[in-house]
Amino acid sequence: MVNIYCNSDRCEYDIRALVMAFFPYTAPDYHISEENYIKNHAEACSNENTDIYIFMHERSICIECKDVKKEYIFEDIPDTKKYRDELKRLLYKVLEEVTGRALMWGTLTGVRPAKLAVKRILSGYSDEQVKDYMKKEFFCSDEKAELCTEVASKEAEILKKIGFYKGYSVYIGIPFCPTVCTYCSFSSMPVAGMSNADELIARYIEALGKECEYIKKKFYGQKLTSIYVGGGTPTVLNEKYLKRLMDIINSNFDVKSAEEFTVEAGRPDTINEEKLAILKSAGVTRISVNPQTMNDNTLLLIGRKHTAEQTVYAYNLARKAGFDNINMDIIAGLGTENTDDFSYTLERVSELEPDSFTVHSLVVKRASEYRRIREADGIKKYSGQTVSQMLNMAMEYAGKNGYKPYYMYRQKNKAGLSESPVLENVGYAKEGKESIYNIVIMEERQTVAAIGAGAQSKLVKPYDPYSDEVTGVIRNSNVKNVYEYIDRIDEMIERKERWTYGQSVN
Ligand code: SF4
Structure with a gap:
């Protein structure tokens, strides 16, 4: 059982998606509550569960799971995207250490990973720069960064052509x-045996x-x-x-x-x-x-x-x-x-x-x-x-x-x-x-x-x-x-x- 205890509902979708990428066959329980409650609850939790505690504040994020604890402090108040990206990277590092495994797609949990790479290529970045970006920003493996860049490069070429x-x-x-x-x-209808x-x-x-x-x-x-x-x-x-x-x-x-x-x-x-x-x-x-x-x-x-x-x-x-x-x-x-x-x-x-x-x-x-x-x-x-x-x-x-x-x-x-x-x-x-x-x-x-x-x-x-x-x-x-x-x-x-x-x- 995986429990996520969080003091805010911010970025819930992203947190759930990344946790499920590390624990593919589970549906984590998500608890949103005030910090003190979380701490009290944490003490009462059984060790059989994987309990993840996420504390989000305006300029800092702290994540704890088992005996791993990591914190990130922003220099300024970040915009939504920067906040979400840092949160995902921090959560990734914690879960990587706890599970002892890396994800091929890193922090990327979306349906269209090549979309990010296409944007860069259409904006004039080289393939090498895009590969680097996928690895540094999202912790993608060499293999997936390579695949994504190759796909994006072909897509950009065709999009420009048309x-x-x-x-x-x-x-x-x-x-x-x-x-x-x-x-x-899909919701497709079988015609075999359909009288009308x-x-x-x-x-x-x-x-x-x-x-x-x-x-x-x-x-x-x-x-x-x-x-x-x-x-x-x-x-x-x-x-x-x-x-x-x-x-x-x-x-x-x-x-x-x-x-x-x-x-x-x-x-x-x-x-x-x-x-x-x-x-x-x-x-x-x-x-x-x-x-x-x-x-x-x-x-x-x-x-x-x-x-x-x-x-x-x-x-x-x-x-x-x-x-x-x-x-x-x-x-x-x-x-x-x-x-x-x-x-x-x-x-x-x-x-x-x-x-x-x-x-x-x-x-x-x-x-x-x-x-x-x-x-x-x-x-x-x-x-x-x-x-x-x-x-x-x-x-x-x-x-x-x-x-x-x-x-x-x-x-x-x-x-x-x-x-x-x-x-x-x-x-x-x-x-x-x-x-x-x-x-x-x-x-x-x-x-x-x-x-x-x-x-x-x-x-x-x-x-x-x-x-x-x-x-x-x-x-x-x-x-x-x-x-x-x-x-x-x-x-x-x-x-x-x-x-x-x-x-x-x-
Ligand atoms: S039932 Fe039809 S739509 Fe569904 S997988 Fe088979 S061929 Fe595709």
């Missing part, structure tokens, strides 16, 4: 899948059409950088509805002038020649065919309902249809897989030579079917080391085969959520095959108009694109439930009407 601050991107969500994978953390699937999809696509029309008007005259149709599994739509969706997109957006038009064809069992031809003639430039693993036993365990051979077949079909930019997603830490199984997946994927591939670390919701099955079977949690080894294997494979890391993100570390404390996802691509949308959405440097149930739009405030200033992002969310989205489409559009440089609309 003139990111002038354009906008569009995301369209298709929240349907053939069946639900047992580890799924046809009617529901038809109504959903018409609602999407209304929202597309509105976005077209709202962004009239602005350059469209990229379109991304994700999900769910967009290719679960039958040929008639896939064609209708592509027609809607083409009639509302200038697809030809966009730098990229991606459609996730994630589940190989949803792909056929006719659908690929529809996508191709609609101007789709990039698709994803996602194996997740090339081991059939694991596919069965995770409820994917397709085989590795089906992945190979779908991939070859896509090549035959003329797609010259195909991504493949794989997951490290699935099922009972060990490093040999993961190596087998990498080998099979390498035979196909995709243009890019993304490696995810498995994150499993507490309530997921996957976790229930695993726990019932008594399958133990993976050590972070196994997943870490897998991620290193993928990086090595990428390097040997001409891929470079170009975007990355970390999963939010919620207690009990992850099977691994490593929690990072990295996209690798061959030169010129990077997904622009992936970079735009990660870096939050361009407005993304998101259409569909559960879609979250981000309006990026105008700012000096190359400055080091924090950018302002105004969010706008659509309702998640598909039925509600359809019924309340006019309200979703009205929300977008109010989506300006004012306040977030949810």
Whole structure:
């Protein structure tokens, strides 16, 4: 059990996140109370617990845990950011000493570690300076500082090339899948066995059409950088509805002038020649065919309902249809897989030579079917080391085969959520095959108009694109439930009407 006793609610989120990074499978108890109470309480606490005491004052911070005590005194009254950064560094040093372990990502607990590095690079810092900054400011390991800088450098190069601050991107969500994978953390609806699937999809696509029309008007005259149709599994739509969706997109957006038009064809069992031809003639430039693993036993365990051979077949079909930019997603830490199984997946994927591939670390919701099955079977949690080894294997494979890391993100570390404390996802691509949308959405440097149930739009405030200033992002969310989205489409559009440089609309 981990207890945090603090005399203030300041920086609670950051403190919790860092403590959970050191103790990945616990949800710490947070007690906010006056100093005297804390001291009295401290004496009464059992030694079996890890009790962390944090005393925050205007110009000083003191942290105690077990027999380690550290203090920081500011010369002047610090601003919020400086205070938070020093607090995290101090807490990190205390916990590093108490646990005897260092964290690869140091004090960084956020989802987008490369964002900090991109800012520096766009402001003119060299790669060496950025690496140094990541290590000194956040205590990142050499390995992670190197990875982060390499990713940031590629992202900055692409962002500059596309003139990111002038354009906008569009995301369209298709929240349907053939069946639900047992580890799924999205709110996707399985169409298999759904009696009203046809009617529901038809109504959903018409609602999407209304929202597309509105976005077209709202962004009239602005350059469209990229379109991304994700999900769910967009290719679960039958040929008639896939064609209708592509027609809607083409009639509302200038697809030809966009730098990229991606459609996730994630589940190989949803792909056929006719659908690929529809996508191709609609101007789709990039698709994803996602194996997740090339081991059939694991596919069965995770409820994917397709085989590795089906992945190979779908991939070859896509090549035959003329797609010259195909991504493949794989997951490290699935099922009972060990490093040999993961190596087998990498080998099979390498035979196909995709243009890019993304490696995810498995994150499993507490309530997921996957976790229930695993726990019932008594399958133990993976050590972070196994997943870490897998991620290193993928990086090595990428390097040997001409891929470079170009975007990355970390999963939010919620207690009990992850099977691994490593929690990072990295996209690798061959030169010129990077997904622009992936970079735009990660870096939050361009407005993304998101259409569909559960879609979250981000309006990026105008700012000096190359400055080091924090950018302002105004969010706008659509309702998640598909039925509600359809019924309340006019309200979703009205929300977008109010989506300006004012306040977030949810
Ligand atoms: S394909 Fe993706 S979105 Fe669909 S159920 Fe599987 S994990 Fe979830």
